[in-house]
Amino acid sequence: MAVYDRAKRPMVPSVLVVEPYADLRAGIVSTLQRGNYLCDAVATPGDAALMLRDHDYAYVVVDVDVPDATSELVSSLCAASNVILITDEDRNAVEGEHVLRKPFGRDELLAHFARTRG
Helix, strand or coil: CECCCHHHCCCCCEEEEECCCHHHHHHHHHHHHHCCCEEEEECCHHHHHHHHHHCCCCEEEEECCCCCCCHHHHHHHHHHCEEEEEECCCCCCCCCEEEEECCCCHHHHHHHHHHHCC
16 A cells, blocks of 8 residues: 655645556556646555545545445445546446546546546
8 A cells, every 4th residue: 555645745636546456556646646646545445445534535546346346435435535436347427426447548547637626
């Protein structure tokens, strides 16, 4: 689990990335950091729940195909933050959510963040 020091960049939007695949997780974090976002990254819904308990995030990126990812987790995320769902499947967006289908590129990821800004 990577946790970054928020005190160094307090005005930067924070993001929690929930992705089980280390390479994809690292790519998402790298892209977002270059886009001037502060990122924490975890591999499991359990780790995400712990991070959400201790931190407020402006955004959450969650792979809904994560083992043990439940609709309950996604629902709790939706209530707390702007959520971008990552999926392999052809899912319809639920109100208030954005769905990003694999494979996706850096520009597409950042475009989803641009659309969720309030």
